[in-house]
Amino acid sequence: xxKTMILLLAGILVGWVAVSLLTKDFVGTFLIAILFGVxxxxxxxxxxxx
Numbered sequence: 162x163x164k165t166m167i168l169l170l171a172g173i174l175v176g177w178v179a180v181s182l183l184t185k186d187f188v189g190t191f192l193i194a195i196l197f198g199v200x201x202x203x204x205x206x207x208x209x210x211x
Contacts, residue, residue, distance in 0.1 A: 166203060173199065 173195055181187045 169199060170196070 173192070177192045177195075
């Protein structure tokens with residue numbers, strides 16, 4: 162994985178934790194959906210570049 166992808170995933174996790182702490186509602190469904198979308202988009206882009 163590239164540095165950009167790692168920073169994107171770290172940003173998503175930090176944002177999710179921050180929002181979850183503020184709302185006191187740790188819902189993993191949204192986190193999984195966002196991560197799935199990012200990874201799917203990354204995979205499609207990488208496949209198109211090859």
